[in-house]
Amino acid sequence: MTSSATKGAISIRNVTKIYDPEGVNVMAVDDCSLEIASGEVCMIVGPSGCGKTTLLNAIAGFHSVTKGEIYLDGDLLCGPTKPLAEQGADRVVVFQNGALFPWKTLIDNVAYGPIVQGIMSKSEANEKAADMLAEAGLGDVGKKFPGEVSSGMARRAEIVRALINDPKVLLLDEPYRAMDALTKSIMHESLLEVYDRTKVTIFFITHDLEEAIFLGDRVVVMTTRPAKTKKIVDVNIPRPRSYKTLSSEEFRLLVQEAKEAVHEEAIKAFEAGERELA
Amino acid sequence: MADAVQSAHDTTTVVRRSKLQKFLSNKTFWRGLTALIVFTLLWEIGSQFKGWFGIEIWWVGKVAPPSDVLTTWISVVQRPGYWESWYLSFSRVFLGFIIAQIIGIPFGLALAVNRYFRDIFFPPFEILRPIPPLAWVPASIIFWPTTELSIAFVTFLGAFFTIVINVLGGARTIDIQYLRAAQSMGATQWNLFTKIILPGTLPSIFTGAAVGMGITWEVVLAAEMISGGGQQSGGGLGFFIWSSYMGGAMEQVIVGMISIGIAGYLSSSLIRYIGGVSMPWRRLF
Numbered sequence: 341m342t343s344s345a346t347k348g349a350i351s352i353r354n355v356t357k358i359y360d361p362e363g364v365n366v367m368a369v370d371d372c373s374l375e376i377a378s379g380e381v382c383m384i385v386g387p388s389g390c391g392k393t394t395l396l397n398a399i400a401g402f403h404s405v406t407k408g409e410i411y412l413d414g415d416l417l418c419g420p421t422k423p424l425a426e427q428g429a430d431r432v433v434v435f436q437n438g439a440l441f442p443w444k445t446l447i448d449n450v451a452y453g454p455i456v457q458g459i460m461s462k463s464e465a466n467e468k469a470a471d472m473l474a475e476a477g478l479g480d481v482g483k484k485f486p487g488e489v490s491s492g493m494a495r496r497a498e499i500v501r502a503l504i505n506d507p508k509v510l511l512l513d514e515p516y517r518a519m520d521a522l523t524k525s526i527m528h529e530s531l532l533e534v535y536d537r538t539k540v541t542i543f544f545i546t547h548d549l550e551e552a553i554f555l556g557d558r559v560v561v562m563t564t565r566p567a568k569t570k571k572i573v574d575v576n577i578p579r580p581r582s583y584k585t586l587s588s589e590e591f592r593l594l595v596q597e598a599k600e601a602v603h604e605e606a607i608k609a610f611e612a613g614e615r616e617l618a
Numbered sequence: 619m620a621d622a623v624q625s626a627h628d629t630t631t632v633v634r635r636s637k638l639q640k641f642l643s644n645k646t647f648w649r650g651l652t653a654l655i656v657f658t659l660l661w662e663i664g665s666q667f668k669g670w671f672g673i674e675i676w677w678v679g680k681v682a683p684p685s686d687v688l689t690t691w692i693s694v695v696q697r698p699g700y701w702e703s704w705y706l707s708f709s710r711v712f713l714g715f716i717i718a719q720i721i722g723i724p725f726g727l728a729l730a731v732n733r734y735f736r737d738i739f740f741p742p743f744e745i746l747r748p749i750p751p752l753a754w755v756p757a758s759i760i761f762w763p764t765t766e767l768s769i770a771f772v773t774f775l776g777a778f779f780t781i782v783i784n785v786l787g788g789a790r791t792i793d794i795q796y797l798r799a800a801q802s803m804g805a806t807q808w809n810l811f812t813k814i815i816l817p818g819t820l821p822s823i824f825t826g827a828a829v830g831m832g833i834t835w836e837v838v839l840a841a842e843m844i845s846g847g848g849q850q851s852g853g854g855l856g857f858f859i860w861s862s863y864m865g866g867a868m869e870q871v872i873v874g875m876i877s878i879g880i881a882g883y884l885s886s887s888l889i890r891y892i893g894g895v896s897m898p899w900r901r902l903f
Contacts, residue, residue, distance in 0.1 A: 402798055429804040439795040443817040443899050453803035456813070485899040505803060 347413055348508035348541030349378040350399065355408035356566075357394050368394040370566030371408070378413070378508075379539040383552035385602055386562030386570075387609035392545045395567065396511050399543065400433050401425035412508065429453055432502035433511045438494055440486040446473060446497045447482040453505040465504075472500050476530065492523040496530055503538065512544045516551065525583060528554060536580050549602065553577075553594045554585060561601040564609035571601040658684050682869045687876070690869035699858075706854040708881065710766075710838045714773025715831060722778050723823060726785025731815065743782065751776040751837045755844050769841045776837035777830035784829070788822020789815055821900060824893040831889055835882045855881065 357369040368391035376382045384392050397403040399410055399417065401424060409419035418425040432453075440449050450469035454460035460468065473482045476496050486494050495515055502510055516524050532555065535542060546552050552559045559573040575594055577585055585591055641647060661684050664670055668679030682690075694700045728735045729743075751772050758768040792815060800814050842856030853861070855878050862870035894901055 400798070400802055427798075427801045427804075429802065431802065433798065433802045435795045435799065437793075437795065439793070439799040441796060441799075441814065441817070443820070443897070452800070452805075452813075456800070456806065456809050457804040487899060501803075 347378050349413050350374075350376040350509060350541065350543065351409075351411040351414075352376075352395070352399075353409045353411070355395070355398065355410060356406045357391070357398065357403070358406045367566040369398075369405075370568050372562075372568040373408075374560060374569055376541060376543065378541055381535060381542040381544065381555055381557045383556035383559045384543065384545045384562060385547065385549060385552050385559060385598065386567060387564045387602070387606050388547070390562050390565045390605070390609065391567030392562055393513055396433070396513055396543065396545060398425065399509070400431055400511055401427040429457055429505040430508045431511055432505055432507045432509075433513065434495075434498050434502055434515045436514045436517055438486075438491065438498060438515075440494055440498050440501070442486050445483050445485055446478065446489070449486070449497065450501045450504050453501065457505070469500075469504060472504055473497065476500050476534075490523075491519065492527060495519075495527060499531065499534060503534065503540070507540060509541045509543060512542065514545050514547065517547070524548075524551070529583070531555065532579075532581060549595050549598045550586070553591060553598060554581065559594075559598050561598060561605070564605045564612060570605060571598075573598050573601075680868075682872055687869050687872045690867075691873045694870065694873055703853060703855050703858045704877070704881065707835075707838055707842070707856065707878075710769055710773055710842075710854065711831075711834045711885065713770050714775075714838070715777050715827075715834045717770075718774045718777035718781055718830060718834075719827065722781035722826075723785055726782040727789055727811075727815065727819065729782070729786045730789030730819075731811065743779075747779045747783070751833070752840050752844075755841060759845065765845050769838065769845060772841045773834050773838045776833040780830040780833055781823075781826040784822045784826025785819055788819040788825075792818040820897050824889065824897070827889050827893075828886055831885050832882065835878065835885065839878060 352372060352374040355369055355372050356367070359366040359368055372391075372395065374382075384395070386392050394403060398405050399412075401417070404423035405418050406423070407420070410417045410425065412430070416422065440446070441452070444452065447466055447469045450473060451460075451462070451465035454465040454468070455462055470479070470482050473479055476499075478493060478497055478500070481489050481493060481497075486497070489497070498515075499510070516527050519527065528551065534540075542555075544552075544555065549559075553573070553575055556575050559575060560569050561571040561573065562568065563570045573594060577588070577590060577594075635643070660670065661681070664675070664678040665681050665683035669675040670678075725739075729740060730736075754772050754775055755768070758771050759765070762768040762771055796814050796818060797810060800810055805813070838854070839856030839859070842854040843860040855874055858877075859871055859874035862868075862874060
């Protein structure tokens with residue numbers, strides 16, 4: 341599971357996305373540019389509905405872009421000639437509400453990617469899936485269905501399911517939302533552990549600023565809709581990080597810095613909402 | 619019974635019990651049995667005394683008491699015609715039902731996944747769907763060469779529309795995140811269909827099957843009554859009831875009715891069983 345350090349660089353250049361539901365143009369992303377180095381943990385924060393997920397969907401190939409280009413390791417994912425990126429196992433998404441297939445056991449869920457891509461036989465994939473689940477501390481529950489395990493276990497299994505494809509980029513869309521603080525901190529440590537092992541590029545959307553600073557190399561604060569980058573907070577806290585980081589002065593100051601930027605946008609978003617309702 | 623009450627509170631000690639013991643200590647089982655016994659007793663008393671506990675209710679006396687029904691039943695089960703009726707009704711139900719599944723599931727899935735298919739076939743489907751299966755009986759008798767085929771056809775219709783609507787609804791409400799997750803892991807279109815859409819639709823397929831099975835029994839009995847049960851001896855449970863009524867054998871009518879209840883229960887148990895086996899992940903809920 342060691343990935344070379346030279347892959348997974350994302351370059352978002354002047355991307356604009358306009359939704360056009362029944363003739364009413366909604367600009368979700370406006371001329372947004374962002375360079376993410378390979379092996380970087382890039383945290384995206386911003387007000388609700390600001391267009392963060394739109395950006396993720398464009399990288400994943402779920403939605404097209406209206407203008408601009410996105411490159412992965414110098415190769416064009418989407419741009420004016422090809423507005424919709426192809427979906428591929430080099431950019432695996434972990435969803436907000438969890439998308440483990442309820443009808444498959446955890447092992448079968450994890451083994452799914454390599455089997456459908458035809459790169460492993462069923463037995464090879466199952467074996468590897470069992471190994472990787474065991475590595476993530478889920479060895480005992482591999483034969484259970486997602487409905488039988490806790491949400492924390494399910495989310496960890498989902499990340500394992502993404503990692504077995506040896507992706508260049510992990511795209512996480514608020515994966516730990518709606519989890520209690522305790523479970524969340526365990527999730528964070530387990531993700532950091534995975535990251536330290538694989539050095540996979542991580543594009544992580546969240547609302548939680550402490551989560552963002554704790555996990556990220558950089559925290560990108562987005563403006564309210566239409567989204568563009570408002571502020572980038574560099575997090576120079578050395579890795580490996582542990583929960584002790586959370587109580588350091590450095591951590592507190594960074595959270596403060598990000599909070600001010602987000603708060604400003606949150607107020608704008610709130611006022612814009614008021615105007616729309618008025 | 620005392621044992622059942624005892625064991626429910628006794629959760630601190632883990633004692634391995636046999637299946638029979640578990641079954642006998644199941645409160646649900648005992649409650650159900652008690653309800654049936656009480657119901658039968660009330661029925662017996664009502665029929666014998668033409669009312670309950672001194673309050674006279676004139677129509678209750680017209681229903682044959684369970685003891686007479688049981689006596690009749692004992693003599694009826696010795697006649698081969700009764701069992702032939704069971705066999706005939708069951709085979710009609712399953713023939714219509716299975717054909718409805720074979721055609722209905724792919725049809726419903728095709729409606730769900732293909733826009734052109736839906737645009738073309740959904741409007742006629744929706745116009746035909748509200749027509750009650752029994753309204754098809756006359757046309758069906760004229761159209762099909764044998765009575766047997768026309769009964770099978772009407773039975774098929776009874777299940778078909780319910781199955782299609784359930785499959786369509788189920789397939790269209792699969793969480794898009796499952797599809798996206800699968801696609802982002804490199805699934806092909808065929809793979810999406812067989813590994814995501816199909817298992818995702820299974821719960822709705824079985825809901826459709828359970829509802830469809832009920833409708834099939836309703837339809838088959840009515841069709842048997844109307845068509846005179848076909849040429850075979852026995853004629854089916856519907857015909858059994860009808861001919862008993864014509865002959866004035868009220869006890870036999872009730873025997874037929876309870877037989878249908880049992881037959882329907884057996885059919886839906888079978889569907890639940892198959893559903894449980896094919897959807898192991900649903901047994902958790």
